[in-house]
Amino acid sequence: MNQPRTIPFGRPWITDDDRKAVMEVLDGPILTHGPQCKAFEAEFAAFMGKDAHAVTMSSCMGALHMAYFALGIGPGDEVLVPAQTHTATAHAVELVGARPIFVDCDPATGNVTADRLAAAVTPKTKALSVVHFLAIPCAMPDIMRVAAKHRLKVIEDCALAIGSRYEDRHVGLFGDAGCFSFYPVKHITTAEGGMLVTKDKAFAESVARKRGFGVDRTHSERSIPGMYEVPQLGLNYRMSELQAALGRSQMRRIEENLSRRRRNFESLKKALEGQGAARVLDSADPRQKSSHYCLSVVLEGKLAGRRNELVGKLNAAGVGTSVYYPAPVPRMRYYADKYGYDASRYPEAARISDCSVALPVGQHLSPEDVDYIGKVFVETVKEMRV
Numbered sequence: 001m002n003q004p005r006t007i008p009f010g011r012p013w014i015t016d017d018d019r020k021a022v023m024e025v026l027d028g029p030i031l032t033h034g035p036q037c038k039a040f041e042a043e044f045a046a047f048m049g050k051d052a053h054a055v056t057m058s059s060c061m062g063a064l065h066m067a068y069f070a071l072g073i074g075p076g077d078e079v080l081v082p083a084q085t086h087t088a089t090a091h092a093v094e095l096v097g098a099r100p101i102f103v104d105c106d107p108a109t110g111n112v113t114a115d116r117l118a119a120a121v122t123p124k125t126k127a128l129s130v131v132h133f134l135a136i137p138c139a140m141p142d143i144m145r146v147a148a149k150h151r152l153k154v155i156e157d158c159a160l161a162i163g164s165r166y167e168d169r170h171v172g173l174f175g176d177a178g179c180f181s182f183y184p185v186k187h188i189t190t191a192e193g194g195m196l197v198t199k200d201k202a203f204a205e206s207v208a209r210k211r212g213f214g215v216d217r218t219h220s221e222r223s224i225p226g227m228y229e230v231p232q233l234g235l236n237y238r239m240s241e242l243q244a245a246l247g248r249s250q251m252r253r254i255e256e257n258l259s260r261r262r263r264n265f266e267s268l269k270k271a272l273e274g275q276g277a278a279r280v281l282d283s284a285d286p287r288q289k290s291s292h293y294c295l296s297v298v299l300e301g302k303l304a305g306r307r308n309e310l311v312g313k314l315n316a317a318g319v320g321t322s323v324y325y326p327a328p329v330p331r332m333r334y335y336a337d338k339y340g341y342d343a344s345r346y347p348e349a350a351r352i353s354d355c356s357v358a359l360p361v362g363q364h365l366s367p368e369d370v371d372y373i374g375k376v377f378v379e380t381v382k383e384m385r386v
């Protein structure tokens, strides 16, 4: 600790190759509707694995909204939504006029479980959503059995989970749609951007049409420029060619990115062993292969109520932190005002929101940074406990 550092929670990894890729698009004539998005989709689908189709989107929120819109979920329908997630997971349901029914999480991983989801199904339930919390994959085979039993559509929020697999299948390919985010602090970035993946080719094509206003012909399919028909409702959730070029360039380093995260996570987890004040959110099940978005610790015992104080001390020592997520979504004001908030229903989600600190393990950290974070954390909680 004699060597003060400033370690941000997240920092985009932008290289000269990335800059060059973006500049090449800017120097050309095509800024949207072009070959970069098509190539990014093909390359992303190849990374996902067999049978994957990918559609570039303007954000993960857009991809989630699109998924419900394209699946025909709407007024009168209920959708199961994790209480512990980003507000986007729930907003997407609200935006199509359906009602989110919040489900509490497993305390060890922060993920929803098949049992908790099954208990919340009613005759109005049309879909369930999961979030692979902090890149820890949900137990999807069990969850898919619940969905099959009740004939529910399944939407996977994979915003934090590129590279995350259950057994050998990439998350996002279990359900009807998987939605990824390329926001700056996520694993890879296109500044803003997202991807919708699906195993269903026809669904991917339908989403691609709806993404561009629902018109029936793309630019290259028009025999007379400017002429098209509009057989359906749509949105404009397209990604630009600049973003797609950046995304492609970022994907070329995805394995390096993931392996640095794994190294950082494992060594930070080890450094935190035995401190006795906090437990690490993680899965002990070898089928659940996390891609390590961050390392979140839930404070226990006397420190549980002193999270904000700990954050202040860590930040003062140069350790960047975050909170995933700041409140269970049903406690956020929009949802609490609309549906009321019954705290007794989401104790585990609330514990994570109120008592956890997310520590960085991103590709931007050196092994020395990780050692420093571990030392500062252990010493700080020790001081706070005396």
Ligand SMILES: *Cc1c(COP(=O)(O)O)cnc(C)c1O
Pocket: 059, 060, 061, 062, 085, 086, 088, 089, 131, 157, 159, 160, 180, 181, 182, 183, 193, 194
């Ligand atoms: C960041 C995040 C989103 C939103 O992603 P955008 O690309 O910014 O729309 C959605 N869900 C989860 C779980 C997230 O962490």
